[in-house]
Amino acid sequence: MPETTRSIANPEAVRASRVLLIEDDERIADSVCEALNHAGFQTEWVNTGDGGLEAARTGGFDLLVLDIVLPGLDGFQILGKLRESGSSTLILMLTSRDSLEDRVEGFRGGADDYLTKPFFTEELVVRVEALLRRASPSDSSGRIKNPAASIHAGNLSLDRLRREVKVEGRPVELTLREFDLLEYLMRAPGTVRPRAKIIKALWNYGMSSQDNILDVYIRRLRSRLSDAGASDIIETIRGVGYRVIVDDSKEG
Amino acid sequence: MNNEERKRSFSGVVSFRTRLIGVFAFSITVLILVFSGIVYFQLNRLILDEFDKMLHAAAARGFTGPPGRFISLRHFEHLLTSNSGIARAGTEYIFLARRDDTGRLFVSRNWPEELHPSSFTEKVPTDQEWKQALKSRKRPGVHEGWPGRMDSPQDRDDQNSSSFGSFRRGFRQGRGLFLEEDGLSSIDFGLSFRGYPERGPDRRTENHILIQEKKTVSAGGEEWWILEARSAGDTLFVGLGTKPLETRRKALIQIFIPAYLTALLLALATSVWLVSRALRPIRVITREAEAISTKGLKKRIAGRAYDKEFAHLINTFNEMLSRLEEGFGRSERFGATVAHQLRTPLTVLSSQIEREMLREDPSSDRLTVLAGLLDETDKLRRTTDQLLLLSRAESGSLVLLRENFSLSRETERLIEDLEAVSSGLRIRKDISPDVYARVDPVLFSNAVFNLLVNAEKHNDERREVSVRLDQRNGFIRLEVFNTGPVITPEEANRIFQYFYQQDQAHREQKEGLGLGLPIAREIVHAHGGELELVSSDSRGTTFAIELPIEN
Structure with missing residues (x-):
């Protein structure tokens, strides 16, 4: 299999973190690269194990996104070799439950995080960001946009660390799930969150969980917020999902 | 079928x-x-x-003793009681009557009163007749078939009394009756007999005894056997009460x-x-x-020293199990393979849909289409996950991706979810804060939620569920209680078997396949814990998960 290395330059993020994706499926790689670049990373892609190891050793990447099933060396071998040689590059493994078998614990010792296939590219981006952020907490030079502990939308403010929601400064009592849902929606105010993503992010355990669970919580959340004086902050995009409306007239 | x-x-x-x-x-x-x-x-x-x-x-x-006449009653009685006499017959309820050749009838003391001789023998001569006959006789004892009888001297005048009765009386009183014949005095006769050896040889052997007949006579409300025997002119009646x-x-x-x-x-x-x-x-x-559930198909029924038929049954059964195991193994592998094969296409699908959505203008109609596709893709993913979980759980080879996980918070969340999807349920909770464990978040939550769903599904009109989470003695314990039908001890084992449903009604009403509890238990086992039915009675049913706290 011919080795292909593609460098996707992102003019807006010259100083962005460099991410290496080792993945043998071109279609997945395309989307993942695009998503990562869109998020401001400088991403390179290698489609073989051996090429990946080589690139990882010499490329000076900040983070590796490593698939397990690869032509040549597999993901576990690459991980092992990198860690043996003392590399401390952040590594995010793309795994699947069925390919892990007994190697789970071993792999967990070496990798910094993992994501099970199939995944949403958005999740991958969030994980990458989180890993890089964790690795350099002091580095707030703007390489990675640090998600604020406090998010604002209209007269609503949400404190992630304290798990507090306030409407015009007055605290609103929310249950755990209601907070989770609001927090998820407010991670990117103004952006439409498709139902599928919300469900996967919040109810991943329920393999056959009822679809209407999201509607129930949206209804509850809306009622709580409107009771507190923040009505119509969650907008339904029919057939797509929900989003939190950003009121530009108010200060964020 | x-x-x-x-x-x-x-x-x-x-x-x-x-x-x-x-x-x-x-x-x-x-x-x-x-x-x-x-x-x-x-x-x-x-x-x-x-x-x-x-x-x-x-x-x-x-018949022991000399033939012919008895000298006296005493003589007769002596014969009866002597060693050679009737006493040796060893019974007190045998009684005898003997008629000698003069026609006189001697009757033993124990002869029952109600049994009159006339009931078993020919006419007994009256005293008068007997005296007459005796006088006219030349030589008594020779004459056969003498119709007369003797009488006691005391009763000779007693013409009207029953000859038998008077005779008996005499007998009872032990008076001697003896023959007055040929000038022989009783004493002489008696003397002549004095030397007769008591145990002397009987001149008659049994061969000479002629058993005439055995009669059954009814008298005095009782049955009597009378045996009549003859020998050398003597007739002996042996009587026996059948009482x-x-x-x-x-x-x-x-x-x-x-x-x-x-x-x-x-x-x-x-x-x-x-x-x-x-x-x-x-x-x-x-x-x-x-005990051999679909999960434990590897097990076989142990052959023992049973009878052939059972050995044959066991063999047949085990062969069937082998075929089943093969089949199940194939379907387990099939499930895992399908899940594995779907993994990449699903990732491709969702990532490409996501990319398209990113590129699309937020107000575009195409966004709806793409979101719909994403929804379906995710449903497909969930189905795949479930397929994989099921086949992994059934084969006991779940893969855990453990993380440090707040069970307290997760339990709260799951209870909230249960409330959201069920109606009219009264949930009480007692959740200790800050219970953490290294578990697979997705799988463990799945197990707990299965338990909660089970509590809701098998509830009755009381609609109560209570959940308790605490941590003590090195164990994390999560108890889920629900009101509902009693799980019998027989059912208790089966509810953890795959595809077992408690009753037909539930099978039809609910969409569940009877997988919740077995999968939950398998997940808990994979975590090194235990999920069991704690109790089930009219108040309700309690299940508990126990998880050892890792150091």
Whole structure:
């Protein structure tokens, strides 16, 4: 299999973190690269194990996104070799439950995080960001946009660390799930969150969980917020999902 | 066979064990009845024979002594009581009457009053007749068939009294009756007999005794046997009351009935024991077969030193299991393979849809289409995950991706979810804060949620669920209680078997496949914990997850 290395330059993020994706499926790689670049990373892609190891050793990447099933060396071998040689590059493994078998614990010792296939590219981006952020907490030079502990939308403010929601400064009592849902929606105010993503992010355990669970919580959340004086902050995009409306007239 | 028949679980009307015991007990009872009948009949015959022998023996002994006349009653009595006499017949209820050749009838003291000689012998001559006959006779004792009889001297004048009665009276009083003939005085005669050896040889052997007949006579409300024997001119009547016979027969029955009942009880007990013993292999095989769930298909029924039929059954069953295991193994592998094969396409699909959505203008109509696609893709992913989980759980090879996880918070969240998807449920919770464990978040949440869903699904009109989470003695314990139907001990094992549903109603009402509890248990086991049914009674049912706290 011919080795292909593609460098996707992102003019807006010259100083962005460099991410290496080792993945043998071109279609997945395309989307993942695009998503990562869109998020401001400088991403390179290698489609073989051996090429990946080589690139990882010499490329000076900040983070590796490593698939397990690869032509040549597999993901576990690459991980092992990198860690043996003392590399401390952040590594995010793309795994699947069925390919892990007994190697789970071993792999967990070496990798910094993992994501099970199939995944949403958005999740991958969030994980990458989180890993890089964790690795350099002091580095707030703007390489990675640090998600604020406090998010604002209209007269609503949400404190992630304290798990507090306030409407015009007055605290609103929310249950755990209601907070989770609001927090998820407010991670990117103004952006439409498709139902599928919300469900996967919040109810991943329920393999056959009822679809209407999201509607129930949206209804509850809306009622709580409107009771507190923040009505119509969650907008339904029919057939797509929900989003939190950003009121530009108010200060964020 | 249609689907309905396949689903139905059969319950026999009568237990085979009961039936076998019945057959056994019945056979044994019949055997005992027949046997005891035969034994009773034989014993009865033996008794009859014995009495008969006694009669004959008495007849033989009754003739002991010289033929001809008795000198006196004393003589007769002496004969009766001497060693050679009737006393040796060993019975007190044999009585004798002897008529000598003069026609006189001597009757033993124990002769029953109600049995008059006329009831068993020819006309007894009156005293008058006898005296007449005696006078006209040349030589008494030679004359055969003498119709007369003797009488006691005291009663000679008593013409009207019953000759027999008076005679008896005399006998009883021990008065001697003797012959006055040929000038022989009683003393002479008596003297002449004094030297007669008591144990002397009997001139008559049994061969000379002619048994005439045995009569059964009814008198005084009782039956009597009278044996008439003759020898050298003497006639001997041996009488026997059948009362002792009846008594012995009754005694026999009295022995027989308790013995029979005891034997019957013993037979019943023995048949219960034997049948239980004989059926033990069936019980063992059933129990072992029950223990072999779809998960434990690797197990086989252990062959033991059973009878051939059972060995054959076990072999057949084990062969069936092998085929089943092969089939299940194939489907497990199939499930895992399908999940594995779907993984990449699903990732491709969702990532490309995501990319398209990113590129699309937020107000575009195409966004709806793409979101719909994403939804479907995610549903497909969930189905795949479920398929993989099921096949992994069934084969006991779950893969855990452990993380440090707040069980307290997750439990709260799951309870909230349960509230959101169910209606009218009253949930009480007692959740200790800050219970953490290294678990696979997705799988563990799945197990807990399955338990909660189960509590909701198998609830009754009380609609109560309570959840408790705490941490003590090195264990994290999560208890889920619900009001609802009682889970019987028989069901208790089965509810953890795959595809088991508590009852038909639930099977039809709810969409569940009976996978929740088995999968939950498998997940908990994979975490090194235990999920069990704690209790189930009219108040409700409690399940508990126990997880050892890792250091």
